Amino acid sequence: MATRLAARFSAFEPTLTRLARCGHAALLPPRPPFAPGSRPFAAPALAITSLRYYAAPAKPSGPLKNDAIAAEFLRPGSTIVLRGRSRAAPPTAAQLATVHVYYVDASGQDQGLQPFNDLLAALDRKLDDLVQVATRPHPETKAAIPVVKLISRKAQYDKVKAAKKKVAAPDKTEKEVQVGASVAVHDMQTKVARAREFLSKGYRVKLTVVHKGAGNKAPAAKDAMMQQILDDLKPVTAQVIKPPEYAGRNVTATLAGKKVDEET
Structure with a gap:
């Protein structure tokens, strides 16, 4: 063995x-x-022996804040090896002492070049952030110097919250309602009521009379069904964007809605 x-x-x-x-x-x-x-x-x-890749750390996305401003300004800087891969070493006190930035206070006043260490020491991190908003060339060396602004955390939160709540305007949003060519009367009324609801809120609605199965109605019957739907929706229709037309064996039409509060 x-x-x-x-x-x-x-x-x-x-x-x-x-x-x-x-x-x-x-x-x-x-x-x-x-x-x-x-x-x-x-x-x-x-x-x-483990292979060590000394690639430059990935550039952070989004606006730089607080200590990340100095770390980015001092790139590429030194690296440390952790678990076989290189990581950006945190800036030393000596390096931070050399960093100067253009400072804009909370009221929007430009305070000129300021030592970044002093700004960090005076910063109340629970309430405010130093956010890099731009870069500006140094008057002598012409090097790009960060422009940082003091922004309250509450203002940043409110801005993000408002952006999430922002939705597209109803007249720029298109809804679609499909009706089978052999639909029952009750289902037909349900589909029309749904389209009426969208149009009354100002949405654009694409109507489609869908051809289903082999034993469907003739084209004339589909045209009549589409025309009946358009007549039922006329009170909440501001404009017929696309008149009824055939797409294959289906009939489509697009309407622009009219808000209920705009009716006289």
């Missing part, structure tokens, strides 16, 4: 040697051949 294992590991020695030359592995000196009483898995030991 031991002899077979030794022969098997010996067959891998050329491969391990090539890996060592490529820098992916280091082959330690082989142990002596198997001897009686030795452990059965005594074989040349392989020490794998």
Whole structure:
């Protein structure tokens, strides 16, 4: 058994040697051949060295705030190796002392070049943030200097909340209502009521009389059904954007809604 294992590991020695030359592995000196009483898995030991990629850290997305402003300004800076990968080292106190930024206070007044360390020390992080809003060239070196503004966290929260609530205007939003060509009377009334609700809120509505199955109505019957729907929706229709037309075997039409509060 031991002899077979030794022969098997010996067959891998050329491969391990090539890996060592490529820098992916280091082959330690082989142990002596198997001897009686030795452990059965005594074989040349392989020490794998982890590959370290020193790629530049990814540039953060969104506006830079507080300490991230200095870290970005000092890029690429030094790196530290953590778990086999490089990470941006945090700025040292000496590095931070060299960072100056153009400061705009909460009232919008430009205070000129200011030491960034002093701004961070005076910052109440529970209430405010220093946010980079632009860059401006240095008057002497022409290097790009961050322009930071003091913005309250409440103002930032309100801005994000308002952006989430912002929706597209109803007249720019299109809804679609499909009606089968062989629909029952009650289902037809339900579909028309749904389209009427959309139009009364100002939405654009695309109406489609859908051809379903082999035993459907003739084109004339579909045209009559579409015209009946248009007549029922006329009180809440501001404009017929696209008149009835055939798309394959289906009939479509697009209407612009008229809000109920605009009716006289």
